[in-house]
Amino acid sequence: MRILLSNDDGVHSPGLIALYEGLKGLGDLEVVAPDRDHSGASNALTLNRPLTVEQHLSGFRSVDGTPTDCVHLAVNGLFREPFDRVVSGINTHANLGDDIIYSGTVAAATEGRHLGLPAIAVSLVSDGRNHYDTAARVVRMLLESPRPFVLGPRSILNVNVPDVPWEELAGFRVTRLGDRERAEGAVPMTCPRGKERYWIGAAGKGGDAGPGTDFHAVSQGYVSLTPVHIDMTRHEALVSLRSWVDSLQASMGDGA
Template identity: 55%
Template sequence: MKLLLSNDDGVRAEGLRVLAERLKTEAEKVTVVAPDRDRSGASNSLTLSRPLCPETMENGFHSIDGTPTDCVYMGLSQLFQSEADLVIAGINHGANMGDDVLYSGTVAAATEGRFLGVPSIAVSLAGKKHFDTAAEFVARLLDGYHSLDLPEGSILNINVPDRPYSEIRGIRLTRLGKRHPAGEPEPVLDPRGKQRYWIPAAGGTRDAGPETDFHAVAEGYISITPLHVDLTQEKARDNLANWLVSVSSATELVAD
């Protein structure tokens, strides 16, 4: 397989390095295109207000002064001639579970790969120690990935417990859990006395039931959650259609 790797922790992140080193023994070609610095929380943002500046590092990784989405978009262009069979985003420093996926640059990088027609997975470690465990799991996953048939627009979101591979209890197919809202922005003064605000950490778990990603990882299992990028809320369509009929007279427009 030919692989394109990216992340949101930056091109020098340990998780990315460990993943690339492990997969070079499994793949025909591994191309790494990642942000020049930590872009956690960048979600699916694209840089449209200025041109991007790719640079090649001594280890062969490509650094871009942009977002994870920028990196995958550029990485799948003719610029790097990657011809990827699979996009892998990660290994993220910390889990991406539940509502985290809405903000995650790691998940966004995988989403961009899928949007551009390449199968994609996002991989996160629920900690910052055993990156080799997550890398080993991904390497073994590649053997059977060609036989996986996902609906169009789908990606896999994988979260790995931060423990040795020998202590992983298994794999669980999961759904996204839910978090409580984060707290209020925290005010701080900068050295010049100007008021600034820190965005607080993510809220605690609100839904961590047995089928969720939160529960699986807490129990020592690797969580695999299928995600898709179609945001249409199908369950709301019937009720919304009826409501539109009721308000059509007020708007003087026909609900079709």
């Protein structure tokens, strides 16, 4: 098995290092990650300048770009041998519910999926204890399964792991995405030159966080496994929208 590892926290992130160490011996591992923290980068792709790739003594490669850039370059140019799958993480914080819209961790996985590879995004729901080894062990267990699970086209598996020792995990739960309440307000500050600046406010708490959601599973000590489909079409609205558009078109004819 040939596996591409990436993330959004940067090439020196402890989560990425733990993932690499935890998957050693499972296959041929290659690491291509941003040269710095790109949390919140979502699926941004750098198109206005060339990208620089650096190889480190560890064998890891870094890119002066986004997580999406990293996976795109790795799959489409840096290596001659193809990959079998992409694993993105281990993110230093949760990627639950609405988080996946902004997440560079999830974006790296979805870029792999766009390029035809099965992909997993994995995050540690950190409370400061930093049990990255638990999350790495979860990923290894998923990859070593004698019965590989296929999600289907344009889909990834979003995995969130409680920040506990392996022995304290309650198990696995298949979940849907919850959603967060409105984010906290922007935080104003004054820079040393006297100009006003703003920090983006903290994410809201789980609004839709009941049973069945990723929020609820993790709060109960379970690993949350959420299949995420990249098709963002609101299929349930197609019929009513067509009816509405038909009425618009009819009114255009009346006006003529």
